[in-house]
Structure formats: structure tokens, C-alpha cells
Amino acid sequence: MAAMLPYGRQSIDEDDIAAVAEALRSDFLTTGPRVEAFEAAFAQTVGARHAVACANGTAALHLAMLALDVQPGEVVIAPSITFLATANCARFVGAEVVFADVDPLTGLMTPETLSQALSRVGDRRLRAVLPVHMRGDTAELPALEALAASAGAVLVEDAPHALGSALRFGNSVERVGDCAHSAMATFSFHPVKTIATGEGGMVTTNDPALAERLRRLRSHGMIRPEGGDPWWYEMPEVGFNYRLPDILCALGLSQLAKLDRFAARRRALAARYHERLAPLAPLLRPAARPDWSDPVLHLMVALIDFPAAGKTRREVVEALKARGVGTQIHYIPVHTQPYYRERYGALDLPGANAWYERCLSLPLYPGMADEDVNRVVEALIEVLGG
Numbered sequence: 001m002a003a004m005l006p007y008g009r010q011s012i013d014e015d016d017i018a019a020v021a022e023a024l025r026s027d028f029l030t031t032g033p034r035v036e037a038f039e040a041a042f043a044q045t046v047g048a049r050h051a052v053a054c055a056n057g058t059a060a061l062h063l064a065m066l067a068l069d070v071q072p073g074e075v076v077i078a079p080s081i082t083f084l085a086t087a088n089c090a091r092f093v094g095a096e097v098v099f100a101d102v103d104p105l106t107g108l109m110t111p112e113t114l115s116q117a118l119s120r121v122g123d124r125r126l127r128a129v130l131p132v133h134m135r136g137d138t139a140e141l142p143a144l145e146a147l148a149a150s151a152g153a154v155l156v157e158d159a160p161h162a163l164g165s166a167l168r169f170g171n172s173v174e175r176v177g178d179c180a181h182s183a184m185a186t187f188s189f190h191p192v193k194t195i196a197t198g199e200g201g202m203v204t205t206n207d208p209a210l211a212e213r214l215r216r217l218r219s220h221g222m223i224r225p226e227g228g229d230p231w232w233y234e235m236p237e238v239g240f241n242y243r244l245p246d247i248l249c250a251l252g253l254s255q256l257a258k259l260d261r262f263a264a265r266r267r268a269l270a271a272r273y274h275e276r277l278a279p280l281a282p283l284l285r286p287a288a289r290p291d292w293s294d295p296v297l298h299l300m301v302a303l304i305d306f307p308a309a310g311k312t313r314r315e316v317v318e319a320l321k322a323r324g325v326g327t328q329i330h331y332i333p334v335h336t337q338p339y340y341r342e343r344y345g346a347l348d349l350p351g352a353n354a355w356y357e358r359c360l361s362l363p364l365y366p367g368m369a370d371e372d373v374n375r376v377v378e379a380l381i382e383v384l385g386g
């Protein structure tokens with residue numbers, strides 16, 4: 001049998017390994033010149049003024065909440081279809097989460113689902129709305145920004161799925177991470193994401209005060225005032241050790257240089273999937289693409305009518321696995337997690353539930369061959385159509 005295709009994986013070449021080896025031979029293992037170089041290259045790539053590297057995507061979200069001074073009892077809105085960390089960052093600072101529903105065909109928070117969530121904030125103070133560019137397709141940021149602003153809040157894009165993705169309105173192209181509509185955008189370089197550093201994250205912003213605060217909070221809340229004695233540092237507030245080491249920034253720089261190639265490969269594989277999966281409708285349809293979205297897909301999500309196929313999702317997952325096709329579920333609705341159910345009670349978010357009932361993430365990563373897509377689709381036809 002052919003090798004197992006995972007749902008996602010990193011692409012590491014010899015030159016990535018050489019870049020890390022070079023960092024290991026240098027004077028700096030933790031904070032050195034590669035941190036700033038990676039930040040500068042990342043800011044330029046996404047079109048933001050500032051980029052602040054940090055330990056991982058979860059730390060990026062935590063730093064964003066801290067930089068906004070989100071306080072206990074205040075409210076943050078997050079979609080229910082996302083990774084746990086999008087909601088958890090509110091709890092890290094003692095804020096409460098109001099879960100927004102999602103469009104069951106895209107998995108995205110929409111102006112409608114955000115409006116519904118806004119009506120559940122009550123007389124509490126809303127500070128931030130966290131749209132997730134689920135799978136790599138982009139949320140409708142201009143409309144979400146307007147709604148958030150009308151409630152006195154800003155957007156913080158949780159963008160680990162969408163490095164390289166854009167929004168297009170007429171002739172205007174807005175890159176994810178350029179913060180045209182948000183206070184900040186957060187990224188992750190976990191191995192399944194578009195570029196990998198192992199653990200790693202980034203926050204982008206156009207606001208110099210936020211950038212400075214993020215840098216301070218990522219390193220214990222310390223500053224070194226200009227003109228101070230050479231040993232002098234001060235701690236005006238408590239921060240964390242959320243730094244990204246030079247070794248990993250070396251890998252990040254090397255990976256970022258390949259983003260165009262990775263993106264082109266992801267686009268080509270996604271196009272092939274769309275073409276090959278078309279005959280399986282209506283039993284299976286790829287997640288829908290909004291009009292404005294110009295995605296570099298992180299996940300290839302199929303929405304499957306399992307009852308119509310006469311199989312449970314577990315049976316399908318196991319039958320695909322037996323054929324060498326790895327899959328994953330993105331995501332279990334976060335509002336149904338025991339911690340949140342205990343805190344907020346049972347919520348009725350029908351879009352999130354409908355998405356969850358149908359979603360199945362198929363293998364998608366730059367190292368896949370065209371024939372691998374054919375193999376996945378043939379396995380699906382056998383398992384669903386048989």
C-alpha cells in the first residue's frame with residue numbers, strides 16, 4: 001500500500017536545515033539578529049508596518065489581549081468553529097467569551113452571525129471581535145469591522161490559516177495580516193500551517209504603540225530606557241517569556257522565502273480537488289468560497305452528507321485511513337467543550353453544529369503530488385459511493 005497521506009504536514013528542505021545549522025553556529029541562540037530579520041520580512045510579506053515574533057500562535061493571541069488591556073469581566077467575541085486558543089485567549093485575561101455562530105457552508109463568522117453575537121453581549125463592555133479566516137478563506141472584514149466599531153470594539157484577526165490569503169473588492173487587494181480593518185492579526189508556524197518553525201507565532205499591526213507594547217509583554221514586561229546605564233532595565237508591568245528564538249527565526253526566514261511556491265502549490269492542489277470532487281455533489285461539496293476571498297487554503301474541507309451516504313463519519317474516517325488517507329475534523333465547536341458549557345450553559349449555534357456534522361479535512365500540503373489528490377478522491381468515491 002502507498003504511504004499514508006496526513007491531512008497536513010511541513011515541507012522542510014536542505015536549505016532550511018542549513019539555515020538552522022548556521023544559526024546554531026552563530027553567537028545567538030535566542031534573541032539575535034534573525035528575530036528582527038524575520039519580523040521585517042514577515043511585515044513586508046503581509047503588508048503591515050510592524051510584526052512581532054513570539055513563541056506560538058496561542059502566545060500571539062494572549063499578547064494581543066494584553067496589548068489591548070482587555071480586563072476581567074469584559075467581553076471578546078470569537079467564532080465557535082476555530083481552534084480552542086481563539087476563545088481561550090479571552091479567558092487568559094479574565095474576559096468572557098461570547099461565541100458567534102458561523103455560516104454552515106464556509107465555516108466563517110459573518111456580519112449576520114456577528115450581529116447575533118452582539119445582541120448577547122448585554123450591558124457588558126465588548127473589547128474585541130476575533131474573526132478566524134477558517135481554512136484560508138477570508139472573513140468579510142470591512143463589514144465585521146463596521147459592526148465591531150459600532151459596538152466600541154476592534155477586530156483582532158486570528159489568521160494562522162490564512163498566510164498568503166487576500167480579500168478582493170473590485171480592484172483593491174487586501175492581504176491578510178495588513179491590518180487594513182483590524183488592530184492586530186495573529187499567526188502560527190505550527191508544522192501543519194503554511195510555513196513552519198515548529199512552535200512559533202507572529203502578531204502584525206500598523207500601530208507603533210501596540211507593537212511596542214507587544215514587544216515589552218513578550219519579554220517579561222521589561223524595557224531598557226534610552227540613555228540608561230548599560231545594565232539597567234525596568235519593569236513597568238508584568239509580562240511573559242514568549243520570545244521566539246533566533247534558531248527558529250532562521251527557519252522562519254528560510255520558510256517565508258518559499259511562501260510564493262507553497263501558495264502556488266496549495267492553490268493548484270485545491271483547484272484539482274475542486275475539479276475532481278465536483279461529480280460527488282450533492283453528497284460531498286468542498287466548503288464554499290465567499291466572493292471576495294482569494295485564498296491560499298490551509299485546509300481542504302469537504303462537507304459530506306453522511307446520513308445520505310448511509311455511513312457514519314467514523315466509518316468513513318476509518319475506511320479512508322485503511323486506504324492510506326488521513327483526515328481530521330476542524331473543528332469540534334468550541335462552545336460545546338465541557339469548560340465552556342459549564343461556564344456559559346448550552347448555546348444554540350445551528351451553523352456551527354451543521355458545519356461540525358459535515359466537515360472532513362482532506363490531505364493538503366505542498367509536498368503532495370497531483371496523483372495524491374486523485375488517490376484521495378478515488379478513495380472517497382469508493383467509500384461514499386460504494
Ligand SMILES: *Cc1c(COP(=O)(O)O)cnc(C)c1O
Pocket residue numbers: 056057058059082083085086132158159160161187188189190199200201
Ligand atoms: C494553530 C492555531 C492557533 C494556535 O496556534 P499555536 O501555534 O498552535 O499555539 C490558534 N488559532 C487558530 C485558528 C489556529 O489554527
